[in-house]
Amino acid sequence: MAKINLLDDEYIILKESGITPDLSMALATDEVIFTNKNIIYINKGFFGDNKKIDYFSLDEIKIIDGNVQAFEVEKHNLKYLEIDFQDRSLIFSFDRGASRQKWIEEITNLIKSKNDSKVTTKCITCGAQISGTRGQYAKCQYCKSEQIL
Numbered sequence: 001m002a003k004i005n006l007l008d009d010e011y012i013i014l015k016e017s018g019i020t021p022d023l024s025m026a027l028a029t030d031e032v033i034f035t036n037k038n039i040i041y042i043n044k045g046f047f048g049d050n051k052k053i054d055y056f057s058l059d060e061i062k063i064i065d066g067n068v069q070a071f072e073v074e075k076h077n078l079k080y081l082e083i084d085f086q087d088r089s090l091i092f093s094f095d096r097g098a099s100r101q102k103w104i105e106e107i108t109n110l111i112k113s114k115n116d117s118k119v120t121t122k123c124i125t126c127g128a129q130i131s132g133t134r135g136q137y138a139k140c141q142y143c144k145s146e147q148i149l
Helices: 097-114
Strands: 012-021 030-035 038-044 050-057 070-075 078-084 089-093 118-122 129-133 137-139 146-148
Touching: 012 097, 030 097, 038 089, 070 097, 078 097, 129 137
Parallel strands: none
Antiparallel strands: 012 030, 012 089, 030 038, 038 050, 070 078, 078 089, 118 129, 137 146
């Protein structure tokens, strides 16, 4: 396992190796770690050397209409886990499908437990009433624009 830097109050919830990135003809050599603060993606080379370590803050995961944006997608004839963040997406595949569903459930449960304060405001585009969770994305049912509440 790669050397990662965790914060003092950060702990590992799930971790998997043998991860395939969202690239055709990619090898299943990467690692992914889910903590109470981040999703850490470790890109590994053919011989197991660490090429890059990316930290994705859980606070930046999009929530649209109360739905945490972590879901299953199909690409390159494989099923992937896609997690949408405010400024980027993380897409990868597991060797086992059961892991994918477990990760979706764990991420969703943690994010929802952290963001349980509901707010109602006006849409910045059309002025209609829009409701959701403070600090998360919501989509206006009238003009379909997204905004952070």
